[in-house]
Amino acid sequence: MQEGLYIVLISIHGLIRGDRLELGRDADTGGQTRYVVELAKTLAAHPRVAQVDLVTRLIPDAKVSPDYAQPIERIGDRARIVRLACGPRRYLRKEVLWPYLDVFADELLRYLRQSGRMPDVIHSHYADAGYVGCRVAGWLGVPLVHTGHSLGRVKRQRLLAQGSKPDAIEEQFHLTTRIEAEEQTLASAALIIASTHQEVEEQYRLYDQYDPARMAVIPPGVDTSRFYPAPVPADLPFRQELRRFLVEPEKPFIFCLSRPVPRKNVAALLNVYGSDRFLQARANLVLVLGNRTDISKMEASPRQVLMELFLLVDRYDLYGKVAYPKTHRSDEVPDLYRLAAQQRGVFINPALTEPFGLTLIEAAACGLPILATADGGPQEIIRHCRNGLLFDALDLEAIRSALHQAFQSDSQWQTWADNGLKGVQAHYSWHSHVEMYLQALDQLAEKSVLPVLSVQRQPLQCQTHPLPTTLTRNRLLTLERLLISDIDHTLIGDRAALERLLTLLQRRPEMGFGVATGRHLEMTLEVLHEWGVPIPDVLITSVGSEIYYGPHLVPDTSWQQHISYRWEPQRVRDTLADVAGLRLQPPENQRSHKISYNVDTTVLPSITPVLRLLRQQKLHCRPIFSHNQFLDILPLRASKGDALRYLALKWGYPLQKLLVAGDSGNDEQMLTGNTLAVVVGNHSPELEKLRDRPHIYFAKGHYAQGILEAIEHYGF
Template identity: 40%
Template sequence: MFVLHIALQGCLRGDDVVYGLTADTGGHIRYLLDLVAASAQDRDVTRIVVATRRFTGPLGAAYAVPEERLSDKATLVRLASASPGYRVKEEMHAEVACFADNLVAWIAAQDCAPDLIHAHYADAATVAALVEDRLGIPFVFTAHSLGQVKAMMLGASPVRPDLARRIATEEDALARAHLVIASSRDEAEVQYAGYDTYDPGRVRVLPPGSDLARFAAARPHPRVDAAIDRFLHDPAKPTILALARPVARKNLAALVRAYGESAALRARANLVIVAGTREDIDALDGDMAETMRDLLVLIDRYDLYGRVAYPKTHRPEDVPAIYAYARDRGGVFVNPALNEPFGLTLLEASAAGLPLVATDSGGPNDIVETCGNGLLVDPRAPGAIAAACLRILGDPALYARCVAGGARAAATYDWDRHAARYHGLLRDLLAPRPVAPPTRQLLVCDIDNTLIGCEAALGIFRRWRSRQAGLAFGVATGRSFHSAMAVLEQQESPRPQVMITSVGSEIYHLDGNGVTYTVDLAWRQTISAGWDRAGVHDALCGLDGLVPQGPLEQRALKLSYFGDAAVARRVRDLLDEAGLPARVIHSHGRYLDVLPAAASKGTAVDHVRALYALPEHAVFVAGDSGNDIEMLRVRTQAIIVANYSDDLASNAALQHSYVARRTHARGIIEGVSHFRRMLAHVG
């Protein structure tokens, strides 16, 4: 497989990347270079080329070199475009047509054309679309950051012309890309959702990896220590550390305000801000100069001299030592960005042994939820940032838990795992699809603790599923579509033909390419009738014992909370008294979901059964917990796996179910075999 990456923005080179050299030279370059390095390890990947702009000028002669070798398989190719000099992203649209022409000519000169193109940022997607129109090469798209998110952060109306153009380009990219790769659920489910061309079934969440070994082994360096200590009266105090480019969306000013306005935090710790590399503030690119001036004004306003360090420069190889500096002083790493698409620095700092205080907008949601390595805060609330820092610094047990959680990051955010999933998706997109046999039966099972939960059992299920001609396979889960797809692909589950997600309030069907999915709009329309989401929300607001789950768990057709069984009964009574039709589903003793009255896993399975024109006896369902009751209750061929919870086996409504002797996926196979034997006997 020959993969061509297109990346037009920033100062891209194979080594010695100077991050922060320009406003556009940031994390996306690190992501791309690490992805290429990981991809090159796959024997099925024969060639990788990264195509970028060639330009001359004061930023360095390296960016005018036509070709740079990255590894045995990978090459960086720099092609000319309309202008010879560096272009910031706001001006990049003027380079697209010429660059596309030159890229088509370059491809024509190769012994073989790329199998697939991966476009990074929307202008690169425009190039990829022009190439596809002329050469038929499909492309996937990674946005890295989005214009709509920036427009929301700026809050200006009307939207600036350059941002409006960028948003329109992103709309086209989302419409044209065969697959969109996101770094986090927030990106996939919130950030993209504001676009007219958003199609959730073509978006996959693939968290980037990170080379965390060098951060886990981070050690202090005297030169780095000296560069920081020279600012501070008491360098031995704990360190509040931030490391980010000085651009507005990184919101470093909020951290300075949080520190400056909290006497307790100033007494407890120093603040260290490592904000890119600069010789002269006036020479900084984009909004970086203004951002740095704002920081200096705030430092002066709060009279923070001797308490805040803001070194002018650092080398890429210094970063582990910077984390080690803060770790050895019992510090905390803070990312206060208004929105962070992913957050590689969070993983690095965490691997180095630092607890985190991170923005609740973007990828940090996934990182902190997965690793348990810090606290999330509203980045617009300086008081909340200060309080979170003080809470971690003042609670040794919490500090230790966050440090221990950081050790999980290396196993979870691994480039080899990322590359394996990424290549699997690319291969599936390119593979010819065989004609599927007619569907004669349908199996729908829950995911967590039913399909997955036992690696050996899932391996047996995978082999069993490959032999089931005519059996359509689906899942029904409380997870969102993107959360479900991520865990299924991480566990190497067979790809479902139908995805019933968000406790039955959404349905997705696998497309003919075998990779992407299409939303079932008919189901959405059916269950939306009579659903008053705002009314339900208002009726339940403030109910004692009912705690909303995180923003990502709230859907247009689902409200999710934490609460015990008594709270669930009060919720049902309250909604009945208010005359608000809704279905309340309680599971695992603490999860409480409120859905449209017509929505559930059970009614969703029946909708799919009707679409497949199958009789009742051709459908098998399997589950393990309370949120599976509606699905198990209405199907005659219901399977309860042996590791069930919520007292399912003794539930009066489920006495017709088959309770398997085996757990997890083995129990599913056992149950299907049981009902097939019964059908054969009756026949």
Template identity: 50%
Template sequence: MNGEPLYIVLISVHGLIRGHDLELGRDADTGGQTLYVVELARALARDKRVGRVDLITRRIVDPRVSSDYAEPEEDIGDGARIVRISAGPDEYLPKEQLWEYLNCLVDGALDHIQATGLAPALVHSHYADAGYVGVRLAHHLGVPLVFTGHSLGRVKRQRLLAKGESATTIEEKYNLSRRIRTEEETLAASALIVTSTQHEIEEQYGLYDWADEARMRVIAPGVNLARFSPPSDQSPPPIANELNRFLRTPDKPFVLALSRPDERKNLGTLVRAYGENAALRDQANLVIVAGNRDDIRDMDPGSRQVLTELLLLIDRYDLYGQCAYPRHHDADDVPDLYRYVTQTGGVFINPALTEPFGLTLIEAAACGAPIIATEDGGPQDIIKACANGELINPLDADEIGERLLALLKDKARWQTYSRNGINGVRQHYAWSNHVNAYLEAIEPLLNESPLPAPTMQARPELILVDRMLLVELSALGQNPDDPDLRELMAELRQRRRQVAFGIASDRPRHEVLGQLKRLKLPPPDVLVTRGGTQIHYGARLSRDRGWSQHISQNWQPDRIFNLLEETPGIRLGPRSVQGIFAIHALIDDHEAFIGQTALETRFFESDIGARIQRINPAELLITPQRASKGFALRYLAHQWNIPLDHILVAGGVLTDEDMLRGHTLGAVVVPDGKIHLPGLIDLERVMFSKDTYAAGIRQAMRHYDFFGACTLPEPQATDAATNQSPERDIHG
């Protein structure tokens, strides 16, 4: 890192993210992760080795939330900014509903990064949905991927099953199989996995097949010491008025819990611990700050259930006058709450069933509050480092009550924990420490090559075109005398200075050229073959060597051949018919074949980086990780400066999905396209044509006004039954 200052791209998709007044606890998606990524962006940008940090998230235009989340960019200081990309519907959506729109976020992020004119040093994804985005960005840009999971799907599924929920209900509600598969893919693609504690590595990532501990690094989060500091005097903070209206004796010490109203936070057990211990009730008040709410009935079912249980328990133990549970607090109230605990001689408690790290614990400690915390997870590391509190069994209400009471009565021990916490956080959890460890960890990764410079072997007119029609070979049909095919080619010839014409296929170049000859078609401007591993241009079929160089990273064909030859149920053709960057394999015994997922696991266990694509039920295509038809399309768009929303993709076979998702204009024109690609049916940028082959392509051109505005039809003009615009559903 002795050259130019680094440009770092952080990705965090869900939740409400802004640079001020973070709405922590508003819902299950707006928790500690949103604070972590904002503080990380700021801390990295403050370091002189870093020139710019962009935190990319989803843009939200929704009257139910602040207009701040609709701003395309927000400067958060020192060269850091939040960049918001439109992806899917405008409104705020929970993370489980975002999967179908993540390709749009990928394309929007690529557009933004390319517009900066800077080459990112790396992409760092936070959580599984951002992992999906980060894998694709990193592969396209040719830079390392760093991943922080924050919480993991397999752990969540275990907990939900342990609670008695059925596997079917869990899948319908949380879409965990997709999340877990994405986490595996992200772990396999990551050059570095940043965790907060060793416990995460052992107890959470250890559940994953593709988790490699050698690529993991424990770097504890930091705390903003400018915000979180000990009280400077004994005057009560503004939030005191809100708390005191609940309490008969407000000058007692506070036992404070602050978290989202989430069942895992175990707030009910804390109320039982307090309610069943008369001496503790006499000694201290209980304060529970569980997010913000107007009406519990309007909250999501999980939060509603937790808060309802709390109110019932407060009523059961008759804690009125002894327990405060405010409905609202601001971000600025949080450090004041911790300081108020210190001023009253109280204790901060985190009774969660499990806590991956415990950011609130170091915040409270920085303000001088002793802590009592769950023994499961990150608090072990915090208390070991700072010696500022004690661990408890989160399931033992009696123990929790007795330990709280003992600490509140032992003033000498209270003072020691308070002092140790203030000093320990500054020594172990300052953001400057985190940044130093972070930059040290990424330094060995910064030798990747960026996306290659454009090749100039294509026809010169490609420099002038402003749109492209890219057709999957099978979408042209089999009839050389198809009048719609003849008319389509005539239209393209007339506009060849405006429109580039491309063919994409999973088949080898010679097979594609043979089919084009049978259809009486000349070579296209762009030819993408063997599943996106080769790009050729024009009649001379000039190969794009830059693309070949880009996808060649970690390609190990000999090892792949050897592994496939040992795999039951698979038959390989001779190497002479295989591609340089593509290996075809036939499944000739489906009963003996171990399955695609198990085969991918074998690749990972053998440290082979490759992408396995299912061309059809009987055929696999193995390519480099950076290669697919969708990756090749985006490379072409970048190299020839063609906006993705000016590229019409027509296809409908299994491997077309990553071409059709995202900012491109998509058309499924192959018979049985709905069977091959059912996940695309409800996307506004993909139409399923009534006509097939060339007629369907021409219908799509009219649908999107391809030679004119090249855009989506007005929403009110869309026929929901056919996913297409009625006024354009004509032949001509």
């Protein structure tokens, strides 16, 4: 085995490749894509690191470069981009990726098994990768590190302050789903890496799972081999492109580089410039807003932003004073900063929210002073570098005042330029970033924050009685495929259909059989005996919080250890003791890793207040509501779906060799993803939302007849 760390970075959305990044192509291909590529390369160059895999989405779409359809792209001796298929072939914006992320998680798990090495850490970037990361890291029992890049609750606040309507925000950005994923990730992560102290102290504080003890501030780095001041004199090639737009191209210019999205607030900048004769006389305005070919074919959000900007140029008659080139290459960006600095201009970032602001340190590294929104990263960049001014991005007069001050004094401009160069070297190098990163990982190892889940088979032990001196060989070692079924209302309910299913299983010795149920073990055995079902090869009981292997019902103690992480059952019971509409089920339904309630929906029509209450108490648990009347509280790592994937990983089953059957909400996690799945005809209404998901067959037959129908449907 290679010595050194194996680090898996997950960054799912956008267009990611090793060089020639299409920055600004759309709302999803911005600073995050550059950050993760640079992080992968720099980590892999460190002597303590053996391998870095940057995992993203495979995109075999003719409308984008074929680079994004390569499963593996080498970006260094010990670094590569790994692309995994999920969802349709076409390129998708991040807001519509959510239904496909369970498949992405399963594909990542499959890739890691094929790679033959367990990662030492999984590091997720943004909420979508956090959703995947907390699942895969939980299945494997390795530490999860997470970087948010931007946060849903902060974005919602800013959009509301700007006047956007809540329904319109939700329809476009799906922030409810995103925030829920962020809460789950914050609950699961061993370490949150933030770019600034403001991000930790103000932005993450908005979350129920806020825990500053698990957060570290590690500012991003800048590649000073690309971003540096221009030699004097220098002939910079992009100058000719700007001359197409500007009557007086030699004047200083106000330079804005961003994606054409509402959050970047470029229209406010154009309103300020268009209404200010002094600024128009003193400087040109250069807007580099990604790449475009045909605006009419762009997505709605960037199309709307660009159309608004062009109308403002026309309203204020700014022709000859504003440049807005259609295209630029990523390798031309450093020259744009250098050209702005050579002409003694300024760089401006008027974004409504800015978690860090990578463009600000790039500009500073090229000797260009900066003006920026007083939000997030710019506050600390200006404090460290002392190379510009902050302003309130919602206040047009504040933007105007900052621009006026920037052009008042040549000596001030030179002081800001010199300070920026020194500040970047002192605070924002990739070398210091990686050293701080590895120190943070060392602290995780010292704390032993996560129990390690071994994929090797351990000696089996039984918690309730000694094992017999000889064990019947567990069929899981030799089976080719496995049927896993819920019991109530799925496996049982029709005796004749059940008998046909059992006969089929008996005739196919290569097919194993397991159950996954909300019942505890004793009740499971009782109902199986009552219906004449032999002890299955595997039993997942108590809504996924317990696993037993037949025929001797040997408990999987590693699974119990794995899901015990931060499980506080008494605090859960105390927290929910006085919630109207919740009543604890009888003691026989309670387990060490499952707390079960009956729900009176006439008193408690929604469990959302329960979820919020549990989060506010920082409880690491998973509520599962089913049949519109039962609420089970499990450890955060436990569910039928998680237990199923743990089982597949431990025993080496490809998920496509598993057929799972269910009928209610507590089956949802095991039905989604890369398993073959069937929802029986008598299912609960809460599963209707899965009807269009891939790999989920909705049977017409009820109970076991629906399972038989699915076996035939899949050729299983």
